[in-house]
Amino acid sequence: MKIELICPYNKELLDQIDGHPVSVQVSDLEDIHPAAQYVRESGNVLSNIIVEVEKPLSAITFQKDWAGIPISLFVPEMGSFKDIAHQIQKIRDLKTHIYLPAENAENLTSCRILASLGITCCLVFGNQAPDWDLLSDLMTYAILGNIPHAPIEPFNYIADHYVPENNVDWGSLYFDDPLKCLHLDSNGKVSLSHRDLINSSFIAENISMIHDPIANEGYRNGINAWRQFFLDNHPCTLCKGWKICLGRFLSCGNQTKGCSAFITEMLSVVEQFRTQHQQNVGQGNLS
Numbered sequence: 001m002k003i004e005l006i007c008p009y010n011k012e013l014l015d016q017i018d019g020h021p022v023s024v025q026v027s028d029l030e031d032i033h034p035a036a037q038y039v040r041e042s043g044n045v046l047s048n049i050i051v052e053v054e055k056p057l058s059a060i061t062f063q064k065d066w067a068g069i070p071i072s073l074f075v076p077e078m079g080s081f082k083d084i085a086h087q088i089q090k091i092r093d094l095k096t097h098i099y100l101p102a103e104n105a106e107n108l109t110s111c112r113i114l115a116s117l118g119i120t121c122c123l124v125f126g127n128q129a130p131d132w133d134l135l136s137d138l139m140t141y142a143i144l145g146n147i148p149h150a151p152i153e154p155f156n157y158i159a160d161h162y163v164p165e166n167n168v169d170w171g172s173l174y175f176d177d178p179l180k181c182l183h184l185d186s187n188g189k190v191s192l193s194h195r196d197l198i199n200s201s202f203i204a205e206n207i208s209m210i211h212d213p214i215a216n217e218g219y220r221n222g223i224n225a226w227r228q229f230f231l232d233n234h235p236c237t238l239c240k241g242w243k244i245c246l247g248r249f250l251s252c253g254n255q256t257k258g259c260s261a262f263i264t265e266m267l268s269v270v271e272q273f274r275t276q277h278q279q280n281v282g283q284g285n286l287s
């Protein structure tokens with residue numbers, strides 16, 4: 001499987017990419033349609049258009065020509081539901097996933113509202129810790145809730161991919177998993193993550209490495225970075241929920257106490273979900 005490339009909307013760069021899945025970052029909503037069109041014209045496979053805006057979801061007018069374009073839309077908040085209600089059907093019909101910062105407690109409620117209306121939401125964990133109790137309520141609703149709703153990520157992904165023997169890395173939801181995707185700057189320099197790209201930390205000076213990433217030492221180090229936790233005897237390695245977190249909540253402040261209690265509870269919810277699922281399959285309620 002070809003690795004996905006995350007890059008800015010740069011036609012020259014897109015022309016250098018040869019038949020890869022591509023997600024393009026645009027800074028303007030007006031660029032969504034032309035960027036998607038150009039990825040397809042360049043012979044690549046459009047994976048996503050990633051767009052981050054400073055205004056609330058309710059202030060965005062969803063356009064007809066976004067139809068068929070998978071959009072990852074990062075917004076700071078939902079805004080007034082009254083102003084968004086008339087667009088719910090359109091957002092649902094478009095393949096738009098809404099990314100909201102988890103540190104804003106109101107966004108946890110917004111996620112629940114949007115998901116209940118069939119819109120996929122994805123919580124973004126930044127530098128500040130979320131309200132772990134509220135997050136826990138949302139996580140339980142997302143995984144075990146009986147009322148039909150769209151996925152709330154990363155909970156849905158973790159519950160779906162969890163098997164006791166393996167770790168679950170949900171970084172790909174945030175385009176942050178070098179096993180699945182790499183980031184390019186406008187000159188084709190390659191980074192392991194968006195964070196590395198911003199910090200001008202590159203593993204290759206040009207795009208040619210994407211044809212055989214494993215031959216690149218920086219890439220090999222990147223995909224094995226989790227091992228460093230064990231070499232360092234990091235507190236995360238003692239966390240009961242390590243296998244479904246892999247240290248991803250470390251960015252939310254420098255304490256592991258709140259996140260560890262949360263993820264331990266989540267592991268128990270995920271195991272409960274798995275047991276229920278297996279029972280349903282056994283009883284022929286699911287395929």
Ligand code: SF4
Binds near residue numbers: 237242
């Ligand atoms: S929940 Fe916190 S302590 Fe546990 S693995 Fe994740 S970041 Fe580390």
